[in-house]
Amino acid sequence: MAYDKFTVLKSTAVPMPIENVDTDQIIPARFLKATERKGFGDNLFRDWRYNADESPKRDFVLNNPIYSGKILVGGRNFGSGSSREHAAWAIYDYGFRCVVSSFFADIFKNNSLNIGILPVQVSPEFLDKLFKAIEADPKTEIEVSLPDQTITLVATGESESFFINGYKKNNMMNGYDDIDYLQSLKNDIKSYASSSVY
Amino acid sequence: MSKTATTLFDKVWDRHVIRHIEDGPDVLFIDRHFIHEVTSPVAFLGLETRGLKVMFPEKTFATADHNTPTINQHLPVQDPLSANQLKALETNSAKYGISHWGLGNPKNGIVHVVGPENGITLPGMTIVCGDSHTSTHGAFGAIAFGIGTSEVEMVLSSQCIMQQKPKKMRISVNGKLGKGIVPKDVVLYIISRLTAAGATGYFVEYAGDVFENMSMEGRMTVCNMSIEMGARGGMVAPDETTFAYIKGREKAPKGADWDKALAYWKTLKTDEGASFDVEYTYDAAEIEPMITYGTNPGMGIGITKKIPQAQEAGSGKASYEKSLAYMGFHEKEAMLGKKVDYVFIGSCTNGRIEDFRAFASIIKGKKKADHVTAWIVPGSHIVEQQIREEGILDILMEAGFQLRQPGCSACLAMNDDKIPAGKYAVSTSNRNFEGRQGPGARTMLASPLVAAAAAITGVVTDPRELF
Numbered sequence: 001m002a003y004d005k006f007t008v009l010k011s012t013a014v015p016m017p018i019e020n021v022d023t024d025q026i027i028p029a030r031f032l033k034a035t036e037r038k039g040f041g042d043n044l045f046r047d048w049r050y051n052a053d054e055s056p057k058r059d060f061v062l063n064n065p066i067y068s069g070k071i072l073v074g075g076r077n078f079g080s081g082s083s084r085e086h087a088a089w090a091i092y093d094y095g096f097r098c099v100v101s102s103f104f105a106d107i108f109k110n111n112s113l114n115i116g117i118l119p120v121q122v123s124p125e126f127l128d129k130l131f132k133a134i135e136a137d138p139k140t141e142i143e144v145s146l147p148d149q150t151i152t153l154v155a156t157g158e159s160e161s162f163f164i165n166g167y168k169k170n171n172m173m174n175g176y177d178d179i180d181y182l183q184s185l186k187n188d189i190k191s192y193a194s195s196s197v198y
Numbered sequence: 199m200s201k202t203a204t205t206l207f208d209k210v211w212d213r214h215v216i217r218h219i220e221d222g223p224d225v226l227f228i229d230r231h232f233i234h235e236v237t238s239p240v241a242f243l244g245l246e247t248r249g250l251k252v253m254f255p256e257k258t259f260a261t262a263d264h265n266t267p268t269i270n271q272h273l274p275v276q277d278p279l280s281a282n283q284l285k286a287l288e289t290n291s292a293k294y295g296i297s298h299w300g301l302g303n304p305k306n307g308i309v310h311v312v313g314p315e316n317g318i319t320l321p322g323m324t325i326v327c328g329d330s331h332t333s334t335h336g337a338f339g340a341i342a343f344g345i346g347t348s349e350v351e352m353v354l355s356s357q358c359i360m361q362q363k364p365k366k367m368r369i370s371v372n373g374k375l376g377k378g379i380v381p382k383d384v385v386l387y388i389i390s391r392l393t394a395a396g397a398t399g400y401f402v403e404y405a406g407d408v409f410e411n412m413s414m415e416g417r418m419t420v421c422n423m424s425i426e427m428g429a430r431g432g433m434v435a436p437d438e439t440t441f442a443y444i445k446g447r448e449k450a451p452k453g454a455d456w457d458k459a460l461a462y463w464k465t466l467k468t469d470e471g472a473s474f475d476v477e478y479t480y481d482a483a484e485i486e487p488m489i490t491y492g493t494n495p496g497m498g499i500g501i502t503k504k505i506p507q508a509q510e511a512g513s514g515k516a517s518y519e520k521s522l523a524y525m526g527f528h529e530k531e532a533m534l535g536k537k538v539d540y541v542f543i544g545s546c547t548n549g550r551i552e553d554f555r556a557f558a559s560i561i562k563g564k565k566k567a568d569h570v571t572a573w574i575v576p577g578s579h580i581v582e583q584q585i586r587e588e589g590i591l592d593i594l595m596e597a598g599f600q601l602r603q604p605g606c607s608a609c610l611a612m613n614d615d616k617i618p619a620g621k622y623a624v625s626t627s628n629r630n631f632e633g634r635q636g637p638g639a640r641t642m643l644a645s646p647l648v649a650a651a652a653a654i655t656g657v658v659t660d661p662r663e664l665f
């Protein structure tokens with residue numbers, strides 16, 4: 001599915017300093033029954049966000065109007081557990097375009113890149129700095145530059161660079177996806193398949 | 199010059215690379231692709247939007263499992279959304295010529311149970327599925343891992359995915375396991391040592407006496423939970439145990455094909471001296487029956503131990519406290535004697551025949567505790583059949599249990615099998631995340647033996663006391 005191109009994102013951020021945020025929390029299984037990719041944002045963090053009677057939980061960060069923005073800053077080991085791409089869809093659908101953490105689960109990272117969310121892995125120290133800055137001022141702006149591979153606290157200029165491979169970077173900057181690329185390899189794939197053991 | 203020593207993982211991976219992209223991922227050919235109703239519909243929609251076909255429909259296998267009821271499977275599925283997903287799987291499979299084992303089909307069951315039991319899973323293959331526990335199939339010496347829906351679409355349309363090659367980890371467990379210690383304990387022990395993120399970025403090879411002496415069912419239980427320490431997957435080198443398991447299964451090679459395959463499979467092992475990015479070695483004698491006390495699978499301890507304090511557990515204090523608060527537990531409490539409301543035996547981790555044999559070995563001649571609700575859910579119809587044939591069903595019924603029909607069931611609680619909020623469950627599944635088994639449900643992961651002991655006594659019990 002085509003997604004928005006990603007170059008430079010300057011935004012406030014939503015802080016979620018919790019470790020091991022798993023994809024069952026991001027989108028609980030009972031909301032995976034759709035056959036289309038629509039409306040998952042409403043159920044993002046469903047059980048942390050709402051009480052059983054559907055009323056919002058006051059102390060959850062997404063219900064706190066002082067925090068907003070297109071960047072979600074999470075604790076270490078973000079996105080562990082289930083491979084459900086619905087987790088990435090829910091994050092995207094809610095309006096986030098970038099998730100920052102000191103550590104991501106592999107499948108979540110791949111899923112995010114495949115649908116146009118940029119996972120930015122920073123050092124634990126820088127992550128701490130981000131949480132502190134947002135806590136001190138919820139309107140703190142963060143700039144994520146994909147071309148430069150940097151993340152910067154705009155007010156202080158404190159910055160760190162992050163890794164992304166050249167192929168994925170090019171895809172994200174241009175809104176390309178892997179399926180287009182794989183279609184171009186069809187002949188190679190066919191000839192491999194004809195000599196495969198299985 | 200002698201050939202360089204190579205790991206099993208490298209042998210299988212390198213053979214499947216169609217192209218290596220400079221400063222990018224490898225294009226990896228996929229031998230087997232499993233699909234189920236939850237993570238495939240949007241992939242099929244994608245194909246339609248782009249006007250693409252399924253490139254090799256004979257390499258994809260569909261089964262319905264995540265969303266299916268475990269009672270009255272012969273009746274129409276009540277929940278309209280679930281029914282719709284099941285219908286979509288059936289329609290899409292028919293449209294693109296993919297083999298489909300839907301509800302009611304005698305081969306139906308949990309994807310990671312039916313793949314191996316029908317001989318679809320073979321050594322040396324690359325296997326993917328839109329489900330993180332695809333790592334299960336690594337028990338056969340395959341590279342098997344979970345993928346997202348975009349990748350499902352890639353495999354359908356091109357039989358390939360694009361993956362960065364993971365780093366390599368070897369985990370050896372040597373020695374002999376004590377009485378009452380089963381494969382689930384081994385893997386929960388490893389995860390408790392490595393933490394829920396300890397193997398992220400790695401592909402694991404399990405080695406050493408304990409795995410060499412383990413049954414295929416046991417190896418599947420271990421490989422299944424590789425993802426719970428963050429690993430992409432885990433594998434065990436194929437050996438005589440593997441070949442004996444595969445031989446004669448429906449889709450396994452036969453005759454001359456078998457001989458040829460076998461000769462190849464015998465080359466699938468890590469050469470002496472091959473190097474790993476990281477290695478861990480554990481002693482089998484250190485492993486007790488395990489149980490989890492928190493909200494990720496790394497939060498496990500020996501059943502006779504006390505809940506650790508945050509600093510010993512090596513996680514951040516706030517997250518640790520949040521987790522214990524969810525469970526209603528406290529630091530330094532004993533796990534033994536804690537009340538249990540529900541017991542679930544099943545899932546792709548422990549829903550195979552060996553697991554029900556283990557369960558039955560404890561409950562035989564005893565009675566279920568009155569206050570415990572037990573859900574006993576085979577991983578497939580074939581397992582269900584074995585349970586009947588081996589007389590395990592009689593043992594279950596005499597002890598006051600009922601057998602349900604196959605499916606994922608309370609492992610992820612997408613169907614009606616939900617543990618109510620605040621209730622405690624001892625579960626043989628693989629995830630104790632908040633709400634995994636129903637909103638507010640409190641899960642303690644354990645082996646089928648620990649589950650059986652809890653079902654009989656109604657509290658967390660060391661199964662070694664009940665033999």
Ligand code: SF4
Nearest residue numbers: 331545546606609610
């Ligand atoms: S049993 Fe549980 S872990 Fe296994 S495939 Fe089903 S939902 Fe996933």
